[in-house]
């Protein structure tokens with residue numbers, strides 16, 4: 001491989017990191033240095049689900065030092081377990097923000113960062129942005145109003161609908177779940193937010209699983225299979241015909257996942273195939289297309 005080709009490959013990789021942070025962060029956690037309280041990293045800009053690096057480690061250690069529990073993480077954890085802002089860390093950040101009146105956005109802005117880590121803006125370079133508004137990166141999320149940074153699009157894209165409104169992208173496809181890898185994406189949300197059929201089809205399963213989670217499987221007209229999990233309520237039943245965009249359930253935490261979210265899977269298939277033969281793929285690119 002020539003040097004030039006190698007450089008091009010690295011550039012493509014860097015681009016994919018920018019586009020799909022949650023997935024890449026899961027696949028390759030950033031190696032972290034030791035964070036000492038006396039040298040909190042400078043605020044790097046709003047931290048969100050999928051952010052990684054030394055500033056995330058500083059937030060995680062700060063939360064633990066303040067006595068806030070993060071599922072799966074303690075101050076004694078190996079340093080390689082720190083540095084990725086996943087669902088558990090975000091759930092703790094939101095508890096901290098609520099207790100300290102730091103706003104409802106699913107992001108760590110400069111005020112929250114300072115409050116948690118003790119960081120003080122000093123040597124210039126301060127972003128000067130609103131401390132708690134979060135998601136001020138503009139671009140495709142700017143039109144989402146109060147749901148900036150969250151799934152927000154209620155109109156169809158190519159006949160398909162975003163599976164839920166008012167959620168942000170948490171743990172991604174392939175995340176290590178011990179005995180298996182994560183087969184979908186976790187759309188972190190609030191109890192009761194609506195869940196919609198991505199496309200029209202027939203409900204192949206609407207039930208409570210053995211772990212207590214309410215789940216819905218829909219075989220779409222295209223043959224694609226759509227799986228929704230952890231609902232607080234299912235609003236469809238086995239064998240129902242559903243339309244694209246139909247309300248089918250509401251966000252919950254059944255099955256005790258630790259945070260309110262929609263577990264969403266996309267399994268491409270063909271109309272003639274049995275629904276259970278379809279294999280899940282990373283749904284994040286589709287979510288970005290349908291929801292923002």
Ligand SMILES: [Zn+2]
Pocket residue numbers: 182184185186262263264
């Ligand atoms: Zn999940």
